[in-house]
Structure formats: C-alpha cells, structure tokens
Amino acid sequence: xxxxxxxxxxxxxxxxxxxxxxxxxxxxxxxxxxxxxxxxxxxxxxxxxxxxxxxxxxxxxxxxxxxxxxxxxxxxxxxxxxxxxxxxxxxxxxxxxxxxxxxxxxxxxxxxxxxxxxxxxxxxxxxxxxxxxxxxxxxxxxxxxxxxxxxxxxxxxxxxxxxxxxxxxxxxxxxxxxxxxxxxxxxxxxxxxxxxxxxxxxxxxxxxxxxxxxxxxxxxxxxxxxxxxxxxxxxxxxxxxxxxxxxxxxxxxxxxxxxxxxxxxxxxxxxxxxxxxxxxxxxxxxxxxxxxxxxxxxxxxxxxxxxxxxxxxxxxxxxxxxxxxxxxxxxxxxxxxxxxxxxxxxxxxxxxxxxxxxxxxxxxxxxxxxxxxxxxxxxxxxxxxxxxxxxxxxxxxxxxxxxxxxxxxxxxxxxxxxxxxxxxxxxxxxxxxxxxxxxxxxxxxxxxxxxxxxxxxxxxxxxxxxxxxxxxxxxxxxxxxxxxxxxxxxxxxxxxxxxxxxxxxxxxxxxxxxxxxxxxxxxxxxxxxxxxxxxxxxxxxxxxxxxxxxxxxxxxxxxxxxxxxxxxxxxxxxxxxxxxxxxxxxxxxxxxxxxxxxxxxxxxxxxxxxxxxxxxxxxxxxxxxxxxxxxxxxxxxxxxxxxxxxxxxxxxxxxxxxxxxxxxxxxxxxxxxxxxxxxxxxxxxxxxxxx
Numbered sequence: 001x002x003x004x005x006x007x008x009x010x011x012x013x014x015x016x017x018x019x020x021x022x023x024x025x026x027x028x029x030x031x032x033x034x035x036x037x038x039x040x041x042x043x044x045x046x047x048x049x050x051x052x053x054x055x056x057x058x059x060x061x062x063x064x065x066x067x068x069x070x071x072x073x074x075x076x077x078x079x080x081x082x083x084x085x086x087x088x089x090x091x092x093x094x095x096x097x098x099x100x101x102x103x104x105x106x107x108x109x110x111x112x113x114x115x116x117x118x119x120x121x122x123x124x125x126x127x128x129x130x131x132x133x134x135x136x137x138x139x140x141x142x143x144x145x146x147x148x149x150x151x152x153x154x155x156x157x158x159x160x161x162x163x164x165x166x167x168x169x170x171x172x173x174x175x176x177x178x179x180x181x182x183x184x185x186x187x188x189x190x191x192x193x194x195x196x197x198x199x200x201x202x203x204x205x206x207x208x209x210x211x212x213x214x215x216x217x218x219x220x221x222x223x224x225x226x227x228x229x230x231x232x233x234x235x236x237x238x239x240x241x242x243x244x245x246x247x248x249x250x251x252x253x254x255x256x257x258x259x260x261x262x263x264x265x266x267x268x269x270x271x272x273x274x275x276x277x278x279x280x281x282x283x284x285x286x287x288x289x290x291x292x293x294x295x296x297x298x299x300x301x302x303x304x305x306x307x308x309x310x311x312x313x314x315x316x317x318x319x320x321x322x323x324x325x326x327x328x329x330x331x332x333x334x335x336x337x338x339x340x341x342x343x344x345x346x347x348x349x350x351x352x353x354x355x356x357x358x359x360x361x362x363x364x365x366x367x368x369x370x371x372x373x374x375x376x377x378x379x380x381x382x383x384x385x386x387x388x389x390x391x392x393x394x395x396x397x398x399x400x401x402x403x404x405x406x407x408x409x410x411x412x413x414x415x416x417x418x419x420x421x422x423x424x425x426x427x428x429x430x431x432x433x434x435x436x437x438x439x440x441x442x443x444x445x446x447x448x449x450x451x452x453x454x455x456x457x458x459x460x461x462x463x464x465x466x467x468x469x470x471x472x473x474x475x476x477x478x479x480x481x482x483x484x485x486x487x488x489x490x491x492x493x494x495x496x497x498x499x500x501x502x503x504x505x506x507x508x509x510x511x512x513x514x515x516x517x518x519x520x521x522x523x524x525x526x527x528x529x530x531x532x533x534x535x536x537x538x539x540x541x542x543x544x545x546x547x548x549x550x551x552x553x554x555x556x557x558x559x560x561x562x563x564x565x566x567x568x569x570x571x572x573x574x575x576x577x578x579x580x581x582x583x584x585x586x587x588x589x590x591x592x593x594x595x596x597x598x599x600x601x602x603x604x605x606x607x608x609x610x611x612x613x614x615x616x617x618x619x620x621x622x623x624x625x626x627x628x629x630x631x632x633x634x635x636x637x638x639x640x641x642x643x644x645x646x647x648x649x650x651x652x653x654x655x656x657x658x659x660x661x662x663x664x665x666x667x668x669x670x671x672x673x674x675x676x677x678x679x680x681x682x683x684x685x686x687x688x689x690x691x
Contacts, residue, residue, distance in 0.1 A: 001097035004090055005037045006113050008103040011300050012134065013039040016102060019139040028086035036090055040103065044084045045115040047167050048073045062179050066172045066559040068552050072164045074115050088120040098125040101149060105130045106309055106361050108482060110152055111159035128152050132307040133368045134300055158538035165530065165551040172555050176562040177516060181569035186494040187517045190479050191487050193524040195496055196514055197472050199506045201464045208460040214241045218416040219450040222436055225409060225416035238453065245451050251411040255445045259406040267350045267394030267428040269313035270364030273481035274474045276387060281467035284383060288466050288485035294384045304372045305388055309482035310362035314355045323348055325369040332374060333389045341396040350395040366392050398427035407441045463503035476524035477531040495590055508572035516567050518558045574600060581606045619644055
C-alpha cells in the first residue's frame with residue numbers, strides 16, 4: 001500500500017520524492033515503491049462566487065445585498081482543474097492507504113490541502129508533515145515524525161473562518177460601494193485600515209507648518225552640553241536667547257553631578273518576515289513582495305534558509321544541537337569570523353533566543369545546515385542571505401558593552417548636560433565607532449561660558465514607505481507576515497495607493513474611498529478583534545461557526561450603512577476628453593501596459609492608449625526607441641526625439657524581422673530532423689581525408 005503525499009508546489013514535491021526514493025515521473029505526480037508524491041499549484045480550489053449560490057447575485061445590484069450564503073462552498077479554479085482531477089484519480093486508487101499533508105506548515109497551507117481532500121471525498125487516514133526547512137535531512141526527520149491530521153483541525157477551522165469572513169465583508173462592502181458610486185471601489189477589513197494609515201500620515205504632513213527656534217550649547221573642548229528646557233522650542237527669537245546668555249554669564253557654571261552607567265547590548269534576535277522586509281526596504285528599497293519572493297527562493301530552490309513566513313524571532317530549545325552544523329554551513333560567507341566563533345567553542349551567547357513559548361507555527365529565520373553554492377545565488381539573493389547570516393552569527397558573539405557618562409553642569413539660571421561614551425567591548429558589532437578622547441570631569445569643576453547659539457527648524461513627519469508601513473501593520477495586527485506584501489500590492493493595483501520614490505501615497509480615488517467606506521473599516525480595531533478570535537479558533541477556544549455568525553451580522557450592518565449614506569462621489573479618473581463613439585467622457589486607467597483611456601458608459605466598449613506605445617525599434621538617427629502611432633493607413637514608427645517616421649512592415653512582410661520565439665522554433669525544427677550533410681560538406685570531408 002502507498003502514501004499519497006500532497007505538496008504545495010511541484011519544486012517541493014520533487015525534493016520530497018528525491019528523499020523518499022520516488023523516481024517514476026509523470027505529468028501530475030512522481031511515484032515510488034511506497035509513495036505517490038503529487039502537488040497543488042498554490043490553491044486548486046476557492047470559495048464559490050456569489051452567482052454560484054444564487055443566479056440573482058450575478059448582477060451587481062443593491063437590492064441583492066447583503067449576500068450571505070446558508071453554507072459556504074468551494075469550487076475548482078479553472079486554470080488548475082486538470083491537476084485537481086489528477087489528484088482525485090490518485091486519491092481513489094485502491095493501492096493508496098493514507099494521505100500525507102505536506103503543504104506549507106501554516107494556516108494557508110493547511111487550507112490548501114484540506115480543501116483538496118474535502119473535494120475529492122478522501123475517507124482514508126490523513127497525516128501531517130510539519131517542517132521548517134526544505135533540506136533532505138529536515139524532510140527525512142519530518143517523515144519520521146508524522147502527526148495525525150486531527151492535531152491540526154483547529155488550525156484548519158481558523159483558516160476557513162478567515163477565508164469566509166473576508167469573503168462576506170470584502171465582497172459585500174466592495175459591491176455596495178461600487179454599485180452606489182458607479183466606480184470600482186475595493187474595500188476590506190485589512191486593506192482599508194492599511195490605506196487609512198498612509199493617509200493619516202499624509203494629513204499630518206499637510207497640517208504641518210515649519211517653525212524656527214533657537215537652542216543653546218555650552219562648548220567645553222570637543223564636547224557640547226545642551227541647555228535643558230521643559231520646552232525645547234522655548235526660544236523663538238535669537239535676541240531673547242542672547243539676553244538669556246548674558247544672564248547666565250553672571251554666575252560661574254560648575255559640574256554638580258557625574259553619573260556612569262554600563263550599557264550591555266546583546267545581539268539582535270533572528271529576523272521574522274516583517275522585520276527583514278522592513279530592513280530590505282530601508283537598505284535596498286526592495287518592495288515587501290520582492291523580499292518575500294527572494295526569501296522563498298532561498299528556502300525552496302537553494303534550501304539554505306528556514307521557512308520564511310514566520311512571525312517569531314525565537315528558536316526552540318531542541319534546535320540547540322543543530323546550531324554548530326548551521327554555523328559550519330555559513331563558513332563560506334565570512335570565513336575568519338566563523339573560525340573565530342568555532343575556536344571560541346561555537347556556543348550561542350544570546351541565550352534568550354531559545355524560548356519555546358514564543359515560537360508559534362515557525363521559529364525565527366536562520367540558515368539551514370546546508371552550505372550555500374554562492375555561484376548559484378543572484379545579487380538580490382546574496383544580499384538577503386547575507387542579512388540572515390549576519391543576524392545568525394551575532395548570536396554566537398559577546399554583547400556590545402559601553403560605559404555611558406552623563407555630566408550635569410549648572411548655575412542658578414541654567415543647566416547643561418554633557419554626554420560621553422567609552423566602548424569597553426565591541427562584541428557582535430563589527431563596525432568600530434569613531435572614538436574621541438575621554439574628558440576627565442570632576443564635581444565642583446568650573447566650565448567656561450563658551451556659548452553656541454543654534455538656529456533650528458522643525459521638520460515634518462516622515463512619509464510612510466513600505467518598511468514603516470509594514471511596521472505599522474504589524475503593530476496593529478493587520479494581516480499576517482505572509483499576506484502583508486500582497487495587501488500593499490492590492491492597494492496599488494486597485495489605484496487606491498501609489499509608489500513614488502522613497503514613499504507611498506494615497507491617490508485621489510483612495511482619499512475618497514476613506515470618506516465613503518464604513519468608519520469601522522477605516523480603523524484597525526475590527527481586524528485586531530478578528531485576529532484575536534482567529535487565534536482562539538486555532539487554539540480550540542472558540543467555535544468557528546460562532547465567529548462566522550458574528551461576521552454575518554456585521555456584514556448586514558455594514559451594507560445597511562452604505563445604502564443609507566448620503567455621501568457624494570467625484571470620479572477623479574474622468575478626463576475632459578469625449579468618446580469618439582458615444583460622446584461620453586473617457587476615464588483614465590492604469591494597466592501593466594501603461595495608461596489607457598476607456599469609455600465611462602457601461603454600454604460602450606471604446607478604449608485606447610493614453611500615450612503612444614514605445615517599441616523596441618530604434619531610430620536610425622538618434623538610436624532611441626521609437627513610438628508606435630496609427631493613422632488611416634495603419635501603424636507606423638515615429639521618433640519622439642528626431643520626428644523621423646518609418647513605415648511598419650505588416651505581419652508576414654518580406655522584411656519582417658524574425659522574433660526570438662520564431663527563431664527558436666525554426667532551430668528546433670531543424671535540430672529535431674535527422675542530420676543530413678550536404679553534397680558540399682561530403683566533398684569537403686573526402687578532400688580532408690585525402691590530404
């Protein structure tokens with residue numbers, strides 16, 4: 001009898017098959033003596049759409065809202081239906097005795113496999129593989145410790161509750177807003193408060209008014225002591241501060257107290273997903289989605305880091321025995337540093353990293369025991385891997401220790417504070433700080449009246465970028481580490497938010513949405529309540545049906561609010577241009593291919609590009625790419641720079657350049673044929689033999 005193993009992706013399935021000795025490959029699975037390894041392609045099934053429950057719900061009309069199915073159902077996704085059919089056939093084979101869920105070890109991974117098993121009506125025993133890295137050793141160990149799937153039932157119910165709740169609120173609110181205001185307005189319990197956070201920061205900037213003020217420093221050799229004030233911006237006018245200085249000069253300033261405090265700073269804990277996304281955004285300007293994609297490749301393809309979608313920075317105590325092996329694996333990244341650590345015993349000195357109670361589904365992001373093949377890593381992968389390795393190596397090194405000295409000098413009118421630090425041990429901090437000579441202060445010592453007046457200007461609040469927005473989302477429990485990147489991408493693709501260099505901005509459409517959507521969806525409070533409930537479901541402390549009932553009631557309330565709203569909507573995407581076919585105004589839309597203009601009338605299908613398409617065809621004069629324009633005679637090339645035009649050859653024309661695809665196809669055609677030598681080639685061969 002055989003185990004049917006369901007992985008999440010073909011690449012993971014191949015890794016599992018290799019470890020388990022399955023070699024017989026087919027289009028949809030890999031078979032071995034005791035196992036059949038197959039795969040999902042992400043999700044193979046999704047929740048049914050409104051029209052699947054009720055034909056009337058196919059129409060976007062206000063009188064059909066709210067849409068609340070009596071029981072949620074699932075259906076195959078069209079593009080992956082053949083793979084689902086193949087799994088169904090495998091599940092019903094007489095030689096299959098049990099299934100093993102080997103999808104990603106988390107809430108969504110559980111949902112992927114459970115929906116498949118539910119859809120194919122699998123009635124045999126089911127086990128669960130739960131691993132945090134894709135190395136051969138991790139896979140072997142995982143299969144030696146398979147758990148009954150019942151142990152993860154509550155995690156599945158939590159996943160179902162999240163999916164159904166988002167369906168109820170997202171679809172109903174989005175449809176209500178879209179129908180009422182006659183424009184595509186997407187809303188949801190996570191994306192809307194995320195958008196509101198960006199807008200709130202923008203409002204702070206808009207209300208900001210710069211303010212000039214003056215500060216006072218007391219100079220003593222190379223140190224500056226700052227004047228202590230209850231209100232740091234007390235002096236708005238230089239003259240008043242100058243008058244204050246004259247008053248202070250009337251009495252000597254003496255050191256009245258010297259405080260010393262030793263500061264010990266342990267190495268930072270390993271990254272969780274959100275923190276490394278923030279770090280990569282700050283250092284390399286990577287989007288959250290790009291960073292996740294890079295780590296996923298390091299995890300799945302290269303197998304050199306642990307599971308990326310983690311919300312924990314801690315490690316479990318049983319991982320202590322694997323640390324030296326992981327340490328040896330990263331020697332190639334920093335040989336001298338690793339050798340020093342190994343020479344010192346290879347002991348983890350950041351003891352607080354091992355805390356079982358602070359590890360949820362997965363531990364912190366660290367290297368695996370598999371050494372990297374650096375020649376196979378691209379530049380982006382190397383940067384992210386280096387960040388993970390740096391954090392990991394710090395765990396084995398001594399803390400950074402410094403002696404911080406605070407010197408208080410004052411007279412009757414004023415008090416100044418000097419600070420100086422002396423590093424006693426750099427420990428895990430590799431970069432040496434530039435140190436100045438320490439001054440030797442004594443209580444009662446006089447300080448000369450050397451004043452420096454500084455002109456200061458208040459600065460506006462910083463805009464939110466992806467890194468700082470991720471931090472805000474984490475703080476307010478908006479989304480999970482695995483979904484935050486796609487939430488940001490959805491806001492951008494929905495034209496509610498846009499990326500500009502170094503920051504995120506809310507569009508005119510997004511600003512309006514925040515005034516039209518239900519107030520309870522604008523704040524993160526609703527999501528925070530949801531996440532608490534979903535965690536309770538995962539822990540078996542709350543029934544998921546009870547949670548869904550409360551969401552159904554909330555959905556009804558939200559739709560009613562929108563129906564009764566008297567707010568007005570102005571479509572900022574409408575242009576002043578008229579549709580040449582029906583006369584309605586044209587609406588501007590962003591697409592992957594650039595901006596286009598579409599007719600605002602529902603009965604008209606007119607659309608065209610807003611700006612000419614840029615081709616790969618080069619101008620013969622300036623060598624820049626030429627635009628493609630059209631007139632009554634057809635398409636032609638035009639150089640925007642030189643104003644030169646060129647006729648565009650029709651498809652199939654004599655001078656049409658062969659595309660790379662056509663070139664490859666032609667080469668394959670000839671390579672697939674039996675090689676035949678020409679008479680000339682044969683004659684040349686004969687001539688060479690005769691020589």
